Amino acid sequence: MKILLKLAYVGTAYCGWQAQNNGNTVQQRLTDAAHRLFGFECDVTGCSRTDSGVHANGFCATVSKRGELGLETSVPTDRIPRAINCFLPDDIAVVSAEWVDDGFHARYDVKSKEYVYKIFTRQERDPFLAERAWHHPKQLDVKAMNAAAQYFVGLHDFSAFMAQGSKIVDTRRTVFSAEVSSRGDTVEFRVSADGFLYNMVRIMTGTLVEVGEGKISPDELPNIISSCNRSSAGITAPACGLYLDRVFYK
């Protein structure tokens, strides 16, 4: 058996999830914390890579003994989150832990992932949202953005919404839901899919913001999608507004 952890992190200080030789990453911090808690070296596998500066409310990762499929510990399961949090910095926290089979894979067994993108539209910035939302100080037509977002739903080739230079062969993904809503000066785009291409949510968001500004009509979305041409879509929204919100497993 291995341990499946759900964690939240403020991504601002990190070069994303994935461990790198030169870089402060969430995976590295969690690997170190697991080592300190369990007393042996661990392998930590995440549900996804996240970009530098991207946040998570419900990132999932498994922990097993290095080179093995599972691990054994005397720490009671319900104590694991608080115990491991003692070894994590303030901007990363494990919120729950459960046991899963040796054969479980944190990335390959994902059924769907849900991201939220936050845009703050007030003229004056909000210091509490610095690096936690995209400050885009213009009124946005949320109704038009939501209408446009509906065209994302379904099975499509999303290569128009993939960063150039990506080497993925199959660029088709199924979007299960997409919704744009607002509360006060904050506009939120929430999207779930069976998988996402590199920068897909950020390019979707950049495109929807151009819809909200009246630069693109919602009805143009089907053509933008079917063009399979990155330059037809909008800009790549900044990383700081993006949150990996929830992960669902098979």
Add this chain to the structure above:
Amino acid sequence: MKILLKLAYVGTAYCGWQAQNNGNTVQQRLTDAAHRLFGFECDVTGCSRTDSGVHANGFCATVSKRGELGLETSVPTDRIPRAINCFLPDDIAVVSAEWVDDGFHARYDVKSKEYVYKIFTRQERDPFLAERAWHHPKQLDVKAMNAAAQYFVGLHDFSAFMAQGSKIVDTRRTVFSAEVSSRGDTVEFRVSADGFLYNMVRIMTGTLVEVGEGKISPDELPNIISSCNRSSAGITAPACGLYLDRVFYK
């Protein structure tokens, strides 16, 4: 005429509002920003001192030319917030500006101030609330806390809720409203008064948390207040959960 600014700040990085010889303060940052915007040195007067690490959603401060009662500028009033924000760090933002008479005083003309104190009660900490709420991982009886808070309302000698060593002569204050509520795992204490003694909201909060834990009965509050004895009240809650929310002028 002088300018009255409303500002929000994340207090974590600051030794409070008040300028000091050795310390990074919000007043110093705002004074520097005003100098850079207007091109002449300025006097900046705040509505209140805030402690190190305390936050603000609606702090008020006036700006006048150094040594004078007012100032003159060609910057249109509605442009002042965005313009001054260009010279402020990310964790401080001016959200509005208006002109007030030369005789207006940001501190002496305050009619009432409203503070909010945030407590996060989930077992596992929330990285997005690090230094932005008091992490107190115990269930609290919010109804009992709210019942206790009602005893604060009215004109009382609050010396039991003042940090020891304060040299204030008149320790009576009028509390206009006090309310404890919860949403999810966050408990909020909101209190407005004509003025606050040193650490008053933080000691009120520490006392209410002991009520929420069942250590103090709500009905003991009148005796704690009338004791005028700091040691009768609860602990001083940490600075990081406190927000100066709103200021009302005569």
